[in-house]
Amino acid sequence: MKFVKIATYVLLAILVLLQYPLWFGSGGVVAVWRLNREIAAQEQENAQLKDRNQALEADVNDLKQGLAAIEERARTELGMVKKGEVFFQVIEQPRDKIPPADKKPKP
Template sequence: MRWITVVLLTLLVMLQYRLWFGKHSFPDYLAMQEEVAAQRAQNANLTQRNDLLKADINDLKIGLEAMEERARNELGLIKTGETFYRILPNDQ
């Protein structure tokens, strides 16, 4: 009877060791959960960025106003007959 108890206790210790320190252990599980949470946050940011890009694409496809706005802001272009005023901040 004593041998059975020793064998069962040894088996229990081996299983506990594997659970806490072995491959695919509980600390590995917790680390993987943190990686999943970080990846989900990154995916949410990328989804938001993609939605903004899709909105920009739709604006560019629909009308000339978005193209004109981009040309003015990014390239500094002006239409014929328009006057461009640049307001510089005060140095003081």
């Protein structure tokens, strides 16, 4: 009877020792779960970078092919104006300095 208990404990210990690398070893389940999460994050980042690269490629093609894209960039980024055009600059007041509509300043 004592031999059966000892054999049971020995077999249980062997089972635990064999299961440890499966769960916690370098190629274990925990490592695979971690790698799967890292792969998903990398794929998402790659998709975002691919979209950005396609947008940049489209901009480059526009700049190579036509003057409209160059003109648009000159207007928006450099503030350039064509001959004969009038430039208006609207400066908005910060919201905290605008008086409420129902309380107009007294003259």
